[in-house]
Amino acid sequence: MKINYPTKRISYGSASTTSRRGMSLEDDINSSNDYYLANNIAVIHKKPTPVQVVDVSYPSRNKAVITKAFYKVPSTTDYNGIYMGKYIDFEAKETISTTSFPLRNIHEHQIVHLKSIVEHGGIGFIIICFKSCGECYVVPLNIILEYYESEERKSIPYSVIKERAYLIKEGFRPRLDYLKIVKELIESI
Amino acid sequence: MKINYPTKRISYGSASTTSRRGMSLEDDINSSNDYYLANNIAVIHKKPTPVQVVDVSYPSRNKAVITKAFYKVPSTTDYNGIYMGKYIDFEAKETISTTSFPLRNIHEHQIVHLKSIVEHGGIGFIIICFKSCGECYVVPLNIILEYYESEERKSIPYSVIKERAYLIKEGFRPRLDYLKIVKELIESI
Numbered sequence: 001m002k003i004n005y006p007t008k009r010i011s012y013g014s015a016s017t018t019s020r021r022g023m024s025l026e027d028d029i030n031s032s033n034d035y036y037l038a039n040n041i042a043v044i045h046k047k048p049t050p051v052q053v054v055d056v057s058y059p060s061r062n063k064a065v066i067t068k069a070f071y072k073v074p075s076t077t078d079y080n081g082i083y084m085g086k087y088i089d090f091e092a093k094e095t096i097s098t099t100s101f102p103l104r105n106i107h108e109h110q111i112v113h114l115k116s117i118v119e120h121g122g123i124g125f126i127i128i129c130f131k132s133c134g135e136c137y138v139v140p141l142n143i144i145l146e147y148y149e150s151e152e153r154k155s156i157p158y159s160v161i162k163e164r165a166y167l168i169k170e171g172f173r174p175r176l177d178y179l180k181i182v183k184e185l186i187e188s189i
Numbered sequence: 190m191k192i193n194y195p196t197k198r199i200s201y202g203s204a205s206t207t208s209r210r211g212m213s214l215e216d217d218i219n220s221s222n223d224y225y226l227a228n229n230i231a232v233i234h235k236k237p238t239p240v241q242v243v244d245v246s247y248p249s250r251n252k253a254v255i256t257k258a259f260y261k262v263p264s265t266t267d268y269n270g271i272y273m274g275k276y277i278d279f280e281a282k283e284t285i286s287t288t289s290f291p292l293r294n295i296h297e298h299q300i301v302h303l304k305s306i307v308e309h310g311g312i313g314f315i316i317i318c319f320k321s322c323g324e325c326y327v328v329p330l331n332i333i334l335e336y337y338e339s340e341e342r343k344s345i346p347y348s349v350i351k352e353r354a355y356l357i358k359e360g361f362r363p364r365l366d367y368l369k370i371v372k373e374l375i376e377s378i
Binding site: 037040042043045047048049050051053064065066067068069070071072074075076080081082083084085086087089113116117119120121122 | 254
């Protein structure tokens with residue numbers, strides 16, 4: 001579903017409304033992955049959020065309760081798995097910006113990781129969603145790199161993504177059929 | 190380095206000595222994966238341990254401290270990545286038993302996951318280490334399934350693993366060169 005709201009103004013903050021019915025991007029991708037798994041299309045999972053555990057208590061013999069821990073910076077991307085016999089690896093990011101995707105949203109080691117995946121014959125990309133209009137795109141790594149490695153720009157204009165990346169069709173099941181695009185990318189290699 | 194200590198008796202408990210110099214299997218695999226990554230051989234990472242966060246406090250503006258959380262049962266295996274263009278997925282387990290590997294060490298959903306990986310063209314296996322003698326093996330999924338799906342046995346005899354699985358050479362760098370065996374498995378497909 002491709003809807004353009006070029007003149008829509010969004011409120012900057014966590015309570016900004018979106019056209020994606022209150023579901024987070026993560027929820028949408030996870031439910032799509034559940035669909036792919038249940039229908040034997042692909043096996044793709046979100047990696048758990050890394051946590052540094054500091055203290056654990058054992059109120060009963062078999063029950064460990066973590067009482068102090070910190071979130072760690074992930075060393076790779078959020079999602080990986082297998083589809084059409086290929087190793088798939090991606091990060092998913094939302095932005096409230098209407099005009100561009102700020103590259104500070106992606107850690108340098110995630111870029112390094114994705115480059116390495118592509119060098120080894122895997123399929124690496126980033127799913128970028130614009131919350132204001134509800135559009136989600138599969139953005140191949142080469143487009144990311146073009147802007148990431150340039151000195152001038154620290155963001156990718158929305159217009160570039162709209163023109164050169166691949167809009168993901170939204171639906172009921174799967175919610176975000178991003179593998180449809182990945183299939184085309186694989187077949188075009 | 191293959192060392193057999195057939196008559197060695199081990200103490201049952203967490204303080205049992207092993208011939209693997211006090212390094213845990215996880216440490217050995219992680220350091221091997223670091224070696225593979227640094228030498229551009231493969232990109233394989235351990236997934237973070239999944240944690241269910243219940244309470245978080247914010248003692249300062251940018252610092253979240255998790256104050257209550259629980260360990261969750263992992264929904265997949267511990268390790269995955271890419272090698273020789275193939276999707277690689279495995280679980281690693283140690284046992285103190287000298288005679289067999291008890292299959293209760295592996296969750297049913299991990300077996301289901303590995304079966305699914307192999308069906309999709311990935312390479313799925315389990316690394317099994319016998320702490321008593323320090324031997325670690327790459328055990329292909331078909332051997333696991335043969336015993337897992339039989340009604341009678343709930344363990345795989347050490348003798349079967351010794352005969353039919355693949356002993357991993359231990360060394361300095363990488364500590365556990367399991368990809369040498371995976372390479373042979375891929376080339377034999």
